[in-house]
């Protein structure tokens with residue numbers, strides 16, 4: 001684990017994001033908030049069906065979440081207060097600017113909720129196919145250009161060794 005002093009502390013961590021103690025956990029969600037695979041499934045499996053239920057209710061009321069946008073639910077049985085469901089782009093179909101937007105909107109939502117910590121997975125690098133290098137570059141750019149009022153800790157949680165190495169190099 002390495003910490004990088006910044007406007008907020010950025011902490012790169014290897015492992016499972018559902019084990020991280022942060023006020024908000026960001027989920028790499030799809031537009032329908034249908035949490036069937038990847039990190040989304042891990043969050044619902046551990047946090048409980050309540051998260052999927054609240055997600056379904058959100059979709060019923062507001063319709064699908066656009067790429068680059070976020071929706072919030074509680075975190076069920078997880079230690080976090082909220083799950084910020086961020087919809088990243090699909091590699092080759094939707095552009096990097098949508099990934100930048102999804103990351104920035106997640107930070108803005110955490111600020112709006114006056115949270116002091118947030119944990120990000122490598123959004124769009126699983127089922128959605130983005131290379132880790134691109135996600136790492138965009139994340140570090142967005143964090144660099146963000147001035148938080150409330151956030152003190154931003155965790156980036158990488159599920160495998162390769163992802164961790166690439167993010168470590170970028171950050």
Ligand code: ADP
Nearest residue numbers: 016017028038039042121124125126127128159
């Ligand atoms: P997307 O559809 O946005 O690509 P995925 O959930 O498929 O979302 O993958 C996003 C990233 O999350 C991938 O790098 C994947 O390895 C990682 N991941 C999967 N499960 C977990 C977990 N439990 N904790 C942290 N990261 C995870």
